[in-house]
Amino acid sequence: MVAIETINLEKTYSVGFWRKKPRVALRPLTLTVEEGVVFGFLGPNGAGKTTTLKLLLGLVFPTAGTARIFGKDIDDVEVKSQIGFLPEQPYFYDYLTAQELLEYYAQLSGVPPKERSERVQKMLGRVGLSDAARVQLRKFSKGMLQRVGLAQAILHDPKLVFLDEPMSGLDPMGRREVRELIQELQSEGKTVFFSTHILSDAEALCDRVAVIHKGELRGVGAVADLTSQTNGKVEIIFAGRAVPSALASLGAQTHVSGEVVSAVLPEEHQDAALDILRREKLRLISLTPVRKSLEEYYVQKLQPQDNRIGVGA
Amino acid sequence: MNSRIAHVAFNTFREAVRDRVLYNLIAFALLLSGAAILVGQISIDIERLVVVNLGLTAVTFFGVVIAIFIGIGLVSKEIEKRTLYTVLSRPVRRWEFVVGKFFGLTGTLVVNTFFMAIGVFLALLYVAHKFQVADLGILTALYFIVLQFFIVCSLALLFSSFSSPMLAAVFTFALFVIGNLSDDLRGIAAVFKGIGGGVATAVAYVVPNFSGMNVVSQVAHGEAIAGRLIVYNTLYALLYSAMAISGAVLIFQRRNLK
Numbered sequence: 001m002v003a004i005e006t007i008n009l010e011k012t013y014s015v016g017f018w019r020k021k022p023r024v025a026l027r028p029l030t031l032t033v034e035e036g037v038v039f040g041f042l043g044p045n046g047a048g049k050t051t052t053l054k055l056l057l058g059l060v061f062p063t064a065g066t067a068r069i070f071g072k073d074i075d076d077v078e079v080k081s082q083i084g085f086l087p088e089q090p091y092f093y094d095y096l097t098a099q100e101l102l103e104y105y106a107q108l109s110g111v112p113p114k115e116r117s118e119r120v121q122k123m124l125g126r127v128g129l130s131d132a133a134r135v136q137l138r139k140f141s142k143g144m145l146q147r148v149g150l151a152q153a154i155l156h157d158p159k160l161v162f163l164d165e166p167m168s169g170l171d172p173m174g175r176r177e178v179r180e181l182i183q184e185l186q187s188e189g190k191t192v193f194f195s196t197h198i199l200s201d202a203e204a205l206c207d208r209v210a211v212i213h214k215g216e217l218r219g220v221g222a223v224a225d226l227t228s229q230t231n232g233k234v235e236i237i238f239a240g241r242a243v244p245s246a247l248a249s250l251g252a253q254t255h256v257s258g259e260v261v262s263a264v265l266p267e268e269h270q271d272a273a274l275d276i277l278r279r280e281k282l283r284l285i286s287l288t289p290v291r292k293s294l295e296e297y298y299v300q301k302l303q304p305q306d307n308r309i310g311v312g313a
Numbered sequence: 314m315n316s317r318i319a320h321v322a323f324n325t326f327r328e329a330v331r332d333r334v335l336y337n338l339i340a341f342a343l344l345l346s347g348a349a350i351l352v353g354q355i356s357i358d359i360e361r362l363v364v365v366n367l368g369l370t371a372v373t374f375f376g377v378v379i380a381i382f383i384g385i386g387l388v389s390k391e392i393e394k395r396t397l398y399t400v401l402s403r404p405v406r407r408w409e410f411v412v413g414k415f416f417g418l419t420g421t422l423v424v425n426t427f428f429m430a431i432g433v434f435l436a437l438l439y440v441a442h443k444f445q446v447a448d449l450g451i452l453t454a455l456y457f458i459v460l461q462f463f464i465v466c467s468l469a470l471l472f473s474s475f476s477s478p479m480l481a482a483v484f485t486f487a488l489f490v491i492g493n494l495s496d497d498l499r500g501i502a503a504v505f506k507g508i509g510g511g512v513a514t515a516v517a518y519v520v521p522n523f524s525g526m527n528v529v530s531q532v533a534h535g536e537a538i539a540g541r542l543i544v545y546n547t548l549y550a551l552l553y554s555a556m557a558i559s560g561a562v563l564i565f566q567r568r569n570l571k
Contacts, residue, residue, distance in 0.1 A: 013569070013571070054570065054571075057398075057401070058401065058402075059402070059569075059570040060569040060570060060571065061569060077404050077405070077406055078404055080404040080405075081403070081404045083402060083403075084402075085402035087398045091395050091396060092399070093328065095328055095331040096324075096327075100327075104320065104324055105399065107316070107317075107320040108317055108320055108321075108400060108403045108404070108405050109403045109404065110404060149399075152399060156403075162402075
């Protein structure tokens with residue numbers, strides 16, 4: 001089943017004193033996210049990630065196009081009972097305690113009164129805030145607020161969770177905990193749509209990613225496919241303490257580490273390089289094609305493109 | 314009441330209480346105690362008149378200040394602080410949120426007025442040593458004051474939905490002042506003829522008729538309030554507030570939360 005579907009979803013703001021100057025925040029976006037996947041929405045700051053999330057959540061209204069969540073129009077308020085959302089750098093009612101905040105959100109989400117208290121306690125435990133349940137949020141650190149944010153996003157057991165820059169501002173332990181939480185959500189069969197510009201997180205967590213830049217979808221695909229593509233280079237690792245001069249003349253980028261040499265060179269020079277190793281009687285340890293990293297894919301997609309089109313997943 | 318509206322209203326009330334809004338009661342109590350002691354010492358047979366006048370005027374003043382300064386931030390503060398995002402991403406309709414905020418603030422004002430009313434009656438008992446039947450009129454005056462708070466809150470909500478908080482405060486306060494002069498405005502309108510008269514009449518009927526709800530002077534003099542006026546003012550305040558809140562909802566409904 002399709003969790004999220006956007007068809008030519010577009011947002012242009014009117015800016016300036018007379019509001020006559022258009023500012024395009026999102027160019028027509030056509031995108032499909034299947035249920036049960038972890039989907040990374042990648043792009044630099046100001047790319048249109050948060051605008052897309054706000055459009056999907058009904059916080060801003062599209063200039064054109066449509067969006068559906070689990071087959072229902074995003075205007076349908078009942079759809080929201082199946083959605084959880086963590087905004088970027090969340091700010092909550094700081095006069096409430098963590099427990100009160102979660103109880104309030106549970107009420108608004110329609111969690112039955114009998115289940116509320118148990119659900120709130122469970123969530124506080126899940127994000128490691130049981131001891132701070134009765135502390136007002138104004139006394140919380142940024143990391144603790146992020147945990148409360150995560151708890152409120154999954155409190156009502158939503159099928160789809162939107163996370164806007166969930167790792168932003170977190171220390172390494174905090175980031176690790178968020179990663180683990182996302183993996184848990186995935187194992188529970190939830191769909192997770194998260195925006196980030198931290199590519200290592202996306203590569204580690206996502207099934208699929210989309211790259212957005214300047215309000216325009218630049219590419220979308222499965223992480224496994226994107227990172228399985230070779231980039232026309234091979235890496236040869238052999239035993240030795242020095243780089244044969246003939247190998248250097250093939251344009252290899254080499255690195256000597258102890259008694260092991262690594263050489264990265266164009267694929268077409270692979271046979272010539274192996275001949276050199278044989279001639280020099282050097283022991284080959286491995287030969288592997290160099291795969292594209294998500295970072296390379298991302299950087300490539302951020303380059304100016306001539307044919308700018310909305311790409312369907 | 315819709316349960317989501319009730320939850321938003323309760324949270325708004327809780328916010329006001331925790332933001333120490335009810336601390337104004339201390340200032341009110343000090344003012345009224347001081348006045349009662351002072352009037353008690355002067356004692357020239359106008360104790361009741363002074364205490365009722367001063368007490369009800371203070372109730373109105375404190376309440377209107379709260380209604381305006383909290384009312385203008387009811388929704389705009391939630392947008393500015395982005396607390397609204399996690400509320401509206403839940404199955405909460407925008408109109409439910411606005412109406413819930415309105416009831417939360419008016420609820421706060423009702424509770425505030427209740428405690429102030431106790432203060433007024435205690436001060437009255439201190440200076441007059443006993444209650445009289447005419448004192449029941451104070452309850453009617455307090456009821457009319459609460460109705461005024463309903464209108465002021467709804468206007469603050471309306472103005473804050475399309476202007477800055479500062480402008481919204483100025484607009485609301487200006488309408489409160491003009492509304493208290495609406496009887497005079499109607500009198501002036503009656504003098505003018507032609508377009509000028511038409512405009513003045515229209516303005517006189519558009520601004521809230523607070524002067525019609527101000528019975529402090531009559532109550533202080535022990536005059537009875539007509540039952541017809543209670544019904545009229547109730548319907549008027551409910552209708553006026555409903556229209557102002559509908560306007561706020563219509564604007565908020567289309568607003569992009571950037």
